[in-house]
Amino acid sequence: MTSPISEVIVTPVAFADPPLLNAAGVHEPYALRSIIEVRCADGSYGLGESYGNTAHLEGLQAVAAQLPGLDPMRRNDLARVVERHVRTVADDGGSAGSVSATRTFGALISPFEVACLDVTGKALGRPVSDLLGGAVRDRVDFSAYLFYRFAAHPGQDVDEWGAALDPEGIVAQARKMITEYGFGSIKLKAGVLAPDAEADAILALREAFPDLPLRIDPNAVWDVDTAVRIAKRLDGVLEYFEDPVRGIPEMAALSAQIDVPLATNMCVVAWEHVAPAVRDDAVQIVLSDHHYWGGLRACTELARTCETFGLGLSMHSNSHLGISLAAMVHLGAATPHLTYALDTHWPWKHEDLVTGAPVFSGGSAAVPTTPGLGVELDRDALARLHEQYLSSGIRARDDIGYLRRNWAEPELTKLLGEGHMFS
């Protein structure tokens, strides 16, 4: 049986991250996360993982302080606490009832909900997937998540991957990642080079991997005309086209002009976005993410909504650790309506603070069958990654600031080519 929450500890951590490029700039040497430990009166504990920027961390800490005494099985009680917190903060800032308040709610409740599911699963001797209705598959497919990247952070040695700044580099990266993980589909994070240079990379991937589904994600920095042009260049090549343009109206305008399905984790990121996106047929696939949709059970509800409205469903990823991977795998396992391989930054990470995280092979991760999430906290590693957080000096993700501080023009143009997205 579960026992009440006695204490909730929120620990910010930083883990080493390679210089991956995206439309917002380049990943800094450390990615931030917040680690949630929900401790219960019987000595059991559950884990959650979320974003690590200071504003969010403070929100998590404020919520955490209000949780002792709560019953970890009763999500609705947790929701009330988080709602009250969000209302207070939003009232202060005048954003009560806004989409921003909904998103804040979703991001704040998520790691606590996951930790409560973890501790409940442990108490009941059940994997988290059982608490979500039971796994409908015993392995969950992921895709190879390719990035343009620099060879190394300034002052650091080149890692095993090295640079990838042109089609050859991307194909080589894909080959290495697929060799190691066996992924059966490929996603390219775009929005970095000139659009046509990125389309060239997709065509090179198609030639190198004729049978693998391919996706491209320019993070909404293209305009509709560019996206139409690239879609036509890649006609018949893409599995789906992720967030080529910004916002529901532009996605709808694009969707009306092309055949390839549009996917998003940018214009449908809160419940309020679903109805307008459906009404305007702006997207055909939602990339869910329990970190901002409000936890695992909210994502099973999102899956039902997507199925009901004929939308496909996949899963979005940020740089994450093993707690989030386990949560994603349990969710993926227990979601009947899951229509594409999931995203994950997993291959780019070299350190962690849990043991027992799901293991990849053949492009998929095995669904844990041990109680809870199936991961155990390595307290030494937690302490080390927290020290890293303290010493890193990073308190919020700032990809563009980091890029500007370390890569001056014309070096950038030399590396990324004419027409790159930071020029």
Next chain:
Amino acid sequence: MTSPISEVIVTPVAFADPPLLNAAGVHEPYALRSIIEVRCADGSYGLGESYGNTAHLEGLQAVAAQLPGLDPMRRNDLARVVERHVRTVADDGGSAGSVSATRTFGALISPFEVACLDVTGKALGRPVSDLLGGAVRDRVDFSAYLFYRFAAHPGQDVDEWGAALDPEGIVAQARKMITEYGFGSIKLKAGVLAPDAEADAILALREAFPDLPLRIDPNAVWDVDTAVRIAKRLDGVLEYFEDPVRGIPEMAALSAQIDVPLATNMCVVAWEHVAPAVRDDAVQIVLSDHHYWGGLRACTELARTCETFGLGLSMHSNSHLGISLAAMVHLGAATPHLTYALDTHWPWKHEDLVTGAPVFSGGSAAVPTTPGLGVELDRDALARLHEQYLSSGIRARDDIGYLRRNWAEPELTKLLGEGHMFS
């Protein structure tokens, strides 16, 4: 901890029902239900309740035979068994993949899901509402469900309610029901007398109960022009207008012409109906019903979908026993987005086969806090109601056949007035 299902028993029962009129005819002397008992290896059991007509009963029995060995916590495993059964049956009849197959699935899985939640709750020492996320209210509001009715079934004595066939009778019925139960809102089952005679009853209720929300439900037997006319007569009087016309296109046509919100449990009864209803703005309120939407967790998903698309949510009722009442109350308690008092036929029933059913006072039912649904099977009563089923000879609901066999014109016109719906 839960243990695997060892045996599932399906028992058809019949309970006495007064001669309540509706657009389909009049209730027969007995209403049919199927009682599901899921027994687990550890000796525990869980209860579910569903429709009792023979075709459905046979489906339940076919599914029940395949459940031993299943884990009652894993809804998705249960869903697979029911899906397989529906596919087999639908393939035989050529309706695989149809809305009819979806509805069959929803109706067949529901009582087993409820029974599995009941036994799981008992195993965990938790009320079913906790398994749905926890109660967000400790009482659930219901409405007074008024019916035109004859004084008695042929050959039977008049009961404590007597006839209600005009505005005075309906107001008297409301007064008695509200005195006994304290309901704070009123629904009139219509589609029986001439539409204007039923509107007269609503106006009489408004006069007698100036502060109570009023609803009318003609079960989709009016045409759009009639519904528009009645809506105008009742302008400002109705809380919502339930299924005045048949089907999404007609409801949408009506909705465009009137201000009062339209509610339905007739044109949105399967997931496939949601998208067209939203697209055409055909309804503003969905009356959910776990008996055909696929169980309690499916209804929490439906609630999320309704909230996401700005639809209100209430709950539909058929004649039911205490198992279903308990399930409805747990679901209502754990559904944050529940925007109206629920329907129930409860006041019309005088016998049951469980003890511990939720008790009404002040128009609401207390949410059970004991493990599972909170009801216990009275095996003597079950045997008696099963005997009643056997001796009743009723095997499928046939309100119109019963009406035609027992009330001839011109008696009907004398009782129901000129222009009644069976003329």
